[in-house]
Amino acid sequence: MSKGVISSIKDLVVFVNFEEDAPNIGEIIEVENEKKTQLLVERLDVHGEVLCLNVRSDRSLQRGMPVARTHNGIQIPIGDKTIGRIFDALGQPLDGLPQIDDKDLAYKDILKNPPRSTNFEVRKPEILETGLKVIDFMTPFVKGRKIGIIGGAGVGKTVLTMELINNIAQSGTGLSFFAGIGERIREGHELYDTLKEADLLKNTCMFFGQMNENPIQRALVGVAATALAEDFRDNHQKDILFFADNIYRYIQARNELATILSQIPNEGGYEPTIFSDIKVLQDRLTSNENGSITSVQTIYVPADDNSDPAVQMISHELDAILVLSRSIAEQGIRPAVDLTRSTSSLLTPEIVGDRHYVLSVQVQALLQKYESLKSIIAIIGENELSPSDRADFTKAKKLIQNFTQNFNVTTKLNGIPGETFTRDQTLASIEEIIV
Numbered sequence: 140m141s142k143g144v145i146s147s148i149k150d151l152v153v154f155v156n157f158e159e160d161a162p163n164i165g166e167i168i169e170v171e172n173e174k175k176t177q178l179l180v181e182r183l184d185v186h187g188e189v190l191c192l193n194v195r196s197d198r199s200l201q202r203g204m205p206v207a208r209t210h211n212g213i214q215i216p217i218g219d220k221t222i223g224r225i226f227d228a229l230g231q232p233l234d235g236l237p238q239i240d241d242k243d244l245a246y247k248d249i250l251k252n253p254p255r256s257t258n259f260e261v262r263k264p265e266i267l268e269t270g271l272k273v274i275d276f277m278t279p280f281v282k283g284r285k286i287g288i289i290g291g292a293g294v295g296k297t298v299l300t301m302e303l304i305n306n307i308a309q310s311g312t313g314l315s316f317f318a319g320i321g322e323r324i325r326e327g328h329e330l331y332d333t334l335k336e337a338d339l340l341k342n343t344c345m346f347f348g349q350m351n352e353n354p355i356q357r358a359l360v361g362v363a364a365t366a367l368a369e370d371f372r373d374n375h376q377k378d379i380l381f382f383a384d385n386i387y388r389y390i391q392a393r394n395e396l397a398t399i400l401s402q403i404p405n406e407g408g409y410e411p412t413i414f415s416d417i418k419v420l421q422d423r424l425t426s427n428e429n430g431s432i433t434s435v436q437t438i439y440v441p442a443d444d445n446s447d448p449a450v451q452m453i454s455h456e457l458d459a460i461l462v463l464s465r466s467i468a469e470q471g472i473r474p475a476v477d478l479t480r481s482t483s484s485l486l487t488p489e490i491v492g493d494r495h496y497v498l499s500v501q502v503q504a505l506l507q508k509y510e511s512l513k514s515i516i517a518i519i520g521e522n523e524l525s526p527s528d529r530a531d532f533t534k535a536k537k538l539i540q541n542f543t544q545n546f547n548v549t550t551k552l553n554g555i556p557g558e559t560f561t562r563d564q565t566l567a568s569i570e571e572i573i574v
Contacts, residue, residue, distance in 0.1 A: 141208040143168065143189065148200055151193045151353060151399055153178055155206050161187055165212045165250040170197075171205045177229070178206065179213065179355065181400070192396075194229065196353045212248035215363050217370040220244065222314070223340040225331065228348050228359035234331070249359065249366040252423060253373055264490045267380075267433065270306040270559030271299075273476045273542040276499065276569065278459035278483040279491055279562075280307075282378065283426035285434045287386075287454060290463030290475075291443040297326050299463070299474050300384050300437055301333060302546045306559060308339045313378035314371055315339075318364035319347040321357045321388025333548055344368075350388075354399070357392035365423045372430040379432040381424060387439040390416065390449045407448030414452060421456040459483035472543050478506050495562075498569055502538060505573065509535030537572045 141160040145153060155168065155178070162168050162180045168191065170176040176199075178191035193200065215230030216239050225234040230246075232238060267280040278286060290296050308315045319327045327347050334340050344367060348360025361383055371377040383389075390413060397410030405411050424434045438453050443465060445451075454460055461481050468475035488496040512524065512532050521529060547557025560568075 143206040143208075145170070145200060145202055145204045145206060146188065147202060148193075149399075151196065151355060153191045153193050153200060154184075155189045155191055157187045157189060159187070160208070161189055162208050162210075165248075167209050167211055167213060168206050169209055170200060171207060172199070174199070176200060190400075192355045194353075194355050194359075212250050213359065213363070214246040215249055215367060217245050217247045217367055217374075219375075221344055221367060223343065225327075225345040225347060226363070227352075228346070228356040228363045230363065233347055247366055247370055249363045251366075253369050264485070266491065266562070267307060268562050269303055270561075271302065271474070272544055272560050272565045272568070273474060273478070274303075274461065275560070275562045276495070276502075276542075276565050277476070277478065277481050277486075278461045279485055279495075280433065280435075281458070281485045281490060282433050283431035284458040284485060285421070285424065285436065285456060286459045286461065287436050287438050287457040288461045288463065289438045289440055289445065289450065289454070291440045291465055294463040294465055294468045294475050295473065296437040296439070296463060297322065297384055298546065298548065300382055300435065301330055301548045302557075303435060304330070304343075304380075304382055305333060305337060305339070305548050307380055308334070308342055309337070313342075313380055315343045316364055316368050316379060316381045317343065317345045318361045318381070318383045319345070319349055320361050320383060320385055321348065321350050321352075321392060322385055324349045324351060326384075344371075354392040354395035357388060358396055361386070361389050361420060362423075365420065368432055369423065372427070372432055374429075376429050378430050381432050381434040382436075383434065384437045385439045386436040386453055387441075387449060389420065390453070405448075409449055413449065417452050417456060458485050472539070473546070474544070476542065478539065478542065479503070479510055495566060498566060498573070501573055502569060505531055505535045505538060508532075509539075534573055538569065541568055541572060 143155040143157040146156045147154045161183060164180050166180045168178050174197060176197040177194050179194050180189055181192050182190040184190060213229055220239045224232055227233055265282040267282055269275055269280055288296050288299060304315055327349055334343055346360050346364035348356045368379045368381055372379055393416045394410045402411055424432050426432055438450055440450055441447055462477040463475050464477035467477060486499050508531050545555045545558050550557050
């Protein structure tokens with residue numbers, strides 16, 4: 140086994156000298172101490188010096204400690220026994236249950252991309268109904284595509300994600316994944332309890348790298364979840380529904396790592412590799428001839444600034460964007476969706492049909508008119524509008540009210556039963572208002 144020696148330590152960065160047979164980038168090397176501390180090789184420098192990351196934040200490391208190669212990357216368990224479990228970025232269980240004990244258990248390197256598909260045939264778009272009026276109408280879910288939920292702190296991104304998991308997992312089709320990246324530990328517990336009570340863990344795999352973890356684990360947890368999802372897609376022919384909360388925290392963790400590694404930030408203040416960081420992860424959340432990965436990604440907006448460079452870069456990778464607004468949330472409207480700023484490239488007649496498409500155009504026209512009339516009404520009052528403008532304003536208000544909905548996952552908190560609607564019911568309710 141090839142040996143090295145720790146030469147220097149700077150926070151989570153550990154430099155190791157190998158006189159010969161240096162490890163590869165992405166390889167795990169082990170410190171020969173009681174903990175068998177794992178270091179992830181990040182960069183190879185000159186003269187056999189290797190820059191590593193202290194994945195577990197082990198503060199007992201010292202200069203001169205011997206280190207050995209493992210010739211393996213970060214290995215996570217794969218297969219059916221991972222369903223219903225919670226793992227960290229290194230594939231260790233977080234649910235209080237014992238390690239998966241199976242001599243035949245297979246493992247996968249999370250940083251190793253699967254081979255590219257060369258004969259992927261584009262399938263007919265298949266719409267997944269969520270039971271939420273505003274999503275099924277404004278940003279319909281299409282199997283194998285990417286949907287983003289954008290908003291600042293406290294506007295309901297996580298609760299909306301929990302409702303989507305609850306509603307879609309109830310159908311029992313496919314497999315659900317949840318990657319908790321840099322969010323609150325409490326929210327992870329709530330999601331786990333919600334799924335357990337609804338008996339949905341049997342169709343769910345969960346990975347957590349919450350805000351108490353160091354940036355290395357927060358940057359790796361989404362990659363680990365993606366690697367397991369790829370295995371179920373390619374080797375078990377499963378259709379995957381992949382939830383990531385929060386994809387902005389992934390960029391934030393990568394940015395913290397860049398600071399630790401003394402990298403010069405780009406003009407937007409983020410790490411210089413921000414574009415490739417986003418692309419590498421998003422390109423793995425794709426479909427092929429074996430199965431599909433439909434991803435739902437929440438995106439935190441720092442200081443409610445949608446023009447933030449990271450938010451913009453992530454948005455370019457998505458097929459649909461659902462924007463949550465603080466001003467709408469303050470009005471008590473749930474979900475607090477900004478109907479005029481939410482967009483979807485999937486809202487076409489070929490995908491949703493002529494009926495849905497025509498209604499969406501009419502609704503957008505009414506909502507745009509509503510926004511322009513609000514400033515006029517603030518000055519002269521609603522009674523001074525023309526009869527047609529007043530009628531359109533009234534219709535728009537009814538539409539906004541029609542899109543509000545009680546959630547199933549909040550029933551225990553407020554005692555109000557949750558609601559679910561089919562897409563036909565949603566379209567019919569809109570037709571009643573605008574026709």
